[in-house]
Each structure stands twice: as C-alpha cells, then as structure tokens.
Amino acid sequence: MNKNVELITELADAFGPSGFEDEVVNTARRYTKELDVYEDHMRNFYMKPKNFSGKKLHVLLDAHSDEVGFMVHSVRPDGSLRFTNLGSPTLVTLASDKVRVRNDRGEFIPGIISSVSPHYAKTSSANAGAITQINQLSMDVGATSDKEAEEEFAITMGEPATFDTTCEYDEEHGLIFGKAFDCRVGCAAVITTLNRIKDMDLKVDVSGVLAVMEEFNAGGAQIAAQTVKPDLVICFEGCPADDTIASGSDIQTRLKHGPFLRHMDGSMISHPRFQKFALDTAKKYGIKWQAGVREGSGTNGMKYHVANQGIPTIVMGIPVRYAHSANGITAEEDFENAVELTVKILTELDENIFETF
Numbered sequence: 378m379n380k381n382v383e384l385i386t387e388l389a390d391a392f393g394p395s396g397f398e399d400e401v402v403n404t405a406r407r408y409t410k411e412l413d414v415y416e417d418h419m420r421n422f423y424m425k426p427k428n429f430s431g432k433k434l435h436v437l438l439d440a441h442s443d444e445v446g447f448m449v450h451s452v453r454p455d456g457s458l459r460f461t462n463l464g465s466p467t468l469v470t471l472a473s474d475k476v477r478v479r480n481d482r483g484e485f486i487p488g489i490i491s492s493v494s495p496h497y498a499k500t501s502s503a504n505a506g507a508i509t510q511i512n513q514l515s516m517d518v519g520a521t522s523d524k525e526a527e528e529e530f531a532i533t534m535g536e537p538a539t540f541d542t543t544c545e546y547d548e549e550h551g552l553i554f555g556k557a558f559d560c561r562v563g564c565a566a567v568i569t570t571l572n573r574i575k576d577m578d579l580k581v582d583v584s585g586v587l588a589v590m591e592e593f594n595a596g597g598a599q600i601a602a603q604t605v606k607p608d609l610v611i612c613f614e615g616c617p618a619d620d621t622i623a624s625g626s627d628i629q630t631r632l633k634h635g636p637f638l639r640h641m642d643g644s645m646i647s648h649p650r651f652q653k654f655a656l657d658t659a660k661k662y663g664i665k666w667q668a669g670v671r672e673g674s675g676t677n678g679m680k681y682h683v684a685n686q687g688i689p690t691i692v693m694g695i696p697v698r699y700a701h702s703a704n705g706i707t708a709e710e711d712f713e714n715a716v717e718l719t720v721k722i723l724t725e726l727d728e729n730i731f732e733t734f
C-alpha cells in the first residue's frame with residue numbers, strides 16, 4: 378500500500394460523525410509532523426508550511442473532517458436505540474448496516490441497524506420496505522433492556538455513532554472501497570498537497586484546514602473563514618459520482634475521469650474567473666479534469682464565498698460512488714490528479730492573476 382492510499386484509508390476508517398471529529402484530527406496529526414499545526418476548541422485543524430510568510434496572497438485549502446452519522450435519541454424499553462441523523466445518510470441502505478456507537482466512557486460499541494427478517498415481514502409493523510423515516514429504525518448493540526443498555530453498555534441519549542466499515546484496497550485497479558470518502562479523501566488531498574508544496578518557493582502563501590460539521594451546518598468552515606481570512610479558497614470534496622445512476626448527457630461526475638470542478642451547486646456559484654483559471658491550468662498541463670453543473674447540495678464553499686469581503690472559491694471534487702452510505706468507491710488516480718492540479722494552480726497563481734478575478 379503506498380503512502381497516499383495509507384493516508385486515505387486511515388482517515389476514512391476514523392470515527393468522525395459531525396461534531397465528534399476527534400479521531401480524524403488525531404490521525405491527521407500523524408501525517409502533518411513537518412507542518413505547523415493548530416487546533417481550535419471546535420476541533421478545526423489548521424495546517425501551515427513552515428515557510429508561510431504571512432505577506433503574500435493567501436490561499437486556503439479546505440476539506441471537512443466530519444462524515445454523516447447518527448446520534449442516539451433515546452433508549453427503547455427493549456434495549457434498542459432510537460437514533461437521529463447527523464447530516465443526510467442514505468436512508469434506503471441503512472437497514473442492516475454495521476455501526477459503531479461511542480459510549481459514555483469513550484469506548485466504541487459494535488452494533489447494527491435494525492432490519493426485519495423475512496420470518497416477520499408480514500406481521501411486523503416495522504416492515505423494512507415501508508421505512509421512510511429514520512425514527513422507524515433502531516440501532517441494536519445487543520442489549521436486552523433499557524437498563525442494560527444504559528448500565529452495562531454505558532449508552533444513553535446523545536451518544537454519537539457512524540458506520541463500521543474498514544477500507545479495502547484493490548491495488549490492481551487502483552480503487553479503494555470504504556466509508557466516509559466524503560470528505561476524508563479531501564482531507565487526505567489537503568494534507569498531501571501541503572506536504573508536496575512545503576519546501577517550494579511559491580508566489581502565494583498556502584495553508585489548510587480540516588473543518589468540522591460540514592454535513593450538519595458547515596459551522597467549521599464559517600469559523601475557519603473568520604479565523605484564517607484567506608484571499609482565495611479551494612474546497613476539496615469527496616463529491617458524489619453519478620456515472621452509475623444517471624445516463625447519457627446527464628452524467629457529469631465519473632470515476633477515473635479526474636477531479637470534478639463544479640460551476641455551481643445548491644449553495645454556491647463557483648467564482649467564474651477562478652474556475653476558468655483552474656480549468657485552463659488543467660488543460661495547460663494535460664491533467665485529467667471534468668466539470669459539471671450540480672443542481673443541488675452544497676459544500677463548505679457556501680460559507681467561504683460570502684465571508685469577509687467575499688472570497689473567490691472553487692471546489693476540487695474527487696468522485697465518490699455511493700457517498701453518504703456505509704460503502705463507497707473512490708479511485709486513487711482521481712486523488713492524484715486532484716493533488717497534481719492543485720499544486721499546479723498554486724504554482725501559477727500570483728497577485729497579477731488575482732487582480733483579474
């Protein structure tokens with residue numbers, strides 16, 4: 378396993394539903410030993426190369442450290458856990474997913490999301506096919522009563538949980554299977570880019586942030602915008618691929634077709650001149666790229682582009698099939714091309730180009 382894949386898989390396997398990103402930050406720390414790092418009280422994790430001057434145009438590389446997950450709402454008398462969502466997990470695939478619940482002692486308790494076995498499908502009120510709301514499901518850690526769940530398992534309301542999936546690497550095809558690539562593959566790209574440029578003499582200053590709570594309310598990015606006050610932002614994303622769910626000319630985000638730069642989504646119109654500069658840079662260096670027009674959803678860009686005096690922002694998406702579910706697919710080469718394109722953008726950028734934005 379090469380260094381990039383090792384970083385992506387360790388970050389993706391880390392526990393980090395929105396608001397509980399501690400393990401992601403701890404993992405990131407191990408890969409940023411040659412950078413100056415700082416963590417705020419929300420667990421936003423800031424990184425700077427040691428040659429950061431503070432005097433040049435400042436480009437911030439952002440990725441969100443959280444993933445979609447769950448919070449225990451209440452313990453039912455039978456010991457099962459009613460839960461709600463943190464962010465928007467794919468509802469239809471939840472039944473029977475493996476999860477990890479962090480208990481009051483900080484331990485991880487294995488569990489599964491309930492399903493209705495065929496033996497009871499006709500008689501149960503919780504017919505699996507009829508599930509339309511998350512509160513019809515339960516998480517089950519195997520407790521037999523509410524008392525046991527609370528006393529033996531130390532699980533009560535407010536405990537966070539997320540999918541229990543361990544990455545698998547198909548080296549022959551350059552593919553990684555796992556959870557939380559949205560946005561841990563982006564976190565890995567920010568860290569890898571900063572480590573690549575840390576000794577380069579660029580015309581811009583570059584820093585990075587792994588921002589918390591994007592899936593919930595993008596609060597981490599709002600804090601980062603105010604704290605860092607960058608001039609430009611590149612938001613990395615593990616962006617949803619549509620190549621197996623759309624057809625014909627509707628397909629815009631394909632696996633193994635390079636980083637995906639959206640012209641807009643439901644939260645932001647990407648800065649058109651920065652976007653053009655980024656795409657022109659990809660063409661100039663012959664780096665694979667793809668672009669598209671997202672009709673919904675959003676990124677941390679929603680907070681940055683309207684922060685301070687207005688910050689030109691673009692999104693560098695690394696395609697992820699089946700984002701927000703327990704099992705997704707991402708391609709090593711898309712990660713590498715995203716990092717390569719970003720390094721080239723940072724190499725080309727200067728004050729004069731910024732003035733034309």
Ligand SMILES: [Zn+2]
Binds near residue numbers: 441559591614615
């Ligand atoms: Zn995301």
